[in-house]
Amino acid sequence: MKHAINTVIFDWGGVLIDDPTHAFISYCAEKLGVSEKDLYREHMKIEPLVQSGKMKEKEHWKRICRRLNVPKSRIPNASVWYQALSRSYHEKETVSFAKALKKKGYKLGFLSNAESAGVRWFNDHRKNYSFFDARIFSVDVKTVKPKKKIYQMMLKRLKARPEESVFIDDRIRNVKGGEDAGIRSILFKSSSQLKKDLKKLGVF
Numbered sequence: 001m002k003h004a005i006n007t008v009i010f011d012w013g014g015v016l017i018d019d020p021t022h023a024f025i026s027y028c029a030e031k032l033g034v035s036e037k038d039l040y041r042e043h044m045k046i047e048p049l050v051q052s053g054k055m056k057e058k059e060h061w062k063r064i065c066r067r068l069n070v071p072k073s074r075i076p077n078a079s080v081w082y083q084a085l086s087r088s089y090h091e092k093e094t095v096s097f098a099k100a101l102k103k104k105g106y107k108l109g110f111l112s113n114a115e116s117a118g119v120r121w122f123n124d125h126r127k128n129y130s131f132f133d134a135r136i137f138s139v140d141v142k143t144v145k146p147k148k149k150i151y152q153m154m155l156k157r158l159k160a161r162p163e164e165s166v167f168i169d170d171r172i173r174n175v176k177g178g179e180d181a182g183i184r185s186i187l188f189k190s191s192s193q194l195k196k197d198l199k200k201l202g203v204f
Contacts, residue, residue, distance in 0.1 A: 005184070005203050007160040008101055009109035010132075011145075014170030015188045016094050016110075023088030028080050034068050042067050050115045053139040057081055057117055081117035089125075093191040102131045106203070109154050110135040111167070113144045113174075134158045145169070146177020155183075166201055168194060 013019050025043065029036045042064045049055035055063075057079060065075050102108050110132040114122070119137045122129075129135070134157035138144040141153055155162055162182035169175050170188040178185035186197045198204060 003161070003163040005106075005164060005166050005201050007107040007109065007155075007158055007165040008098070008198075008203065009111050009154055009158075009165060009167045009178075009183070010094070010098060011167075011169040011171075011174065011188070012110060012112035012114065015092070015168055016098070017092060018088065018090045019170065020085055020088040024081070024084040027084040027087060031076065031080055032065065032068070032070050032074055034070060038068055039064065048113075048144050051113045051138045052144045053116070053142050057115065079117040079120075081115060082121050085118055085121045086125075089121075094188075094194065095128075097191060097195065099131055101203070107158050107160060108132045108134075109158050109160075109165075111145065111150065111154050112136070113138040115139055145171075145174040146180070148177065148181045151178055151181035151183060155181075166198065166203065 010016055013021070025036050025040050029039045032039065046055060046060060046063060050057065050060050061075050064070070065072070098108055108131065110129060114137045116139050119139060134154065136150065136154055136157065138150060141150060143150045145151070151167070155165065165183045167175070167178035167183045167185040168188050169178065169185070172187055175185040175187045184201060186194060188194055195204070
């Protein structure tokens with residue numbers, strides 16, 4: 001027997017806002033004087049360490065600069081992560097849709113893999129996410145999607161049951177992580193596709 005959905009959990013980058021990864025890589029590659037391809041390759045190797053709080057941003061850049069033979073003088077002093085997000089931030093229609101779900105009585109969760117600079121930028125600039133009932137940034141809880149623990153933390157904060165929840169993310173590995181935690185999960189491609197997939201689950 002299928003349980004009715006009463007809780008909807010959203011990813012941030014790629015679902016509520018445009019995925020900032022390309023803009024971040026482009027901006028930082030220019031700052032460091034390296035190719036976007038090389039920077040992306042090295043960044044993705046250690047991204048989970050930064051997003052889980054196990055590596056500071058400064059150490060992240062030191063390691064990348066060492067691997068790409070970038071002079072120490074080019075290692076960023078200020079947070080280029082923060083600067084890059086400022087230049088790439090753009091909310092999707094999904095934010096308005098989430099607000100509409102809240103008005104209809106659904107509990108809402110915000111679950112993001114994010115580094116400390118991204119969280120700082122969020123806290124400085126985006127005050128209009130208060131309609132979410134619970135919010136988790138990976139760096140704050142020292143674990144990342146797709147590990148089961150972070151989904152369980154989200155459910156606990158929402159006081160929600162996995163079988164009565166749905167999780168939305170734009171990365172397939174995170175969607176599978178949600179499913180492994182017992183949550184029906186949707187791979188986000190567009191706002192129209194999301195609405196159709198949610199409607200199939202009785203969420204509208």
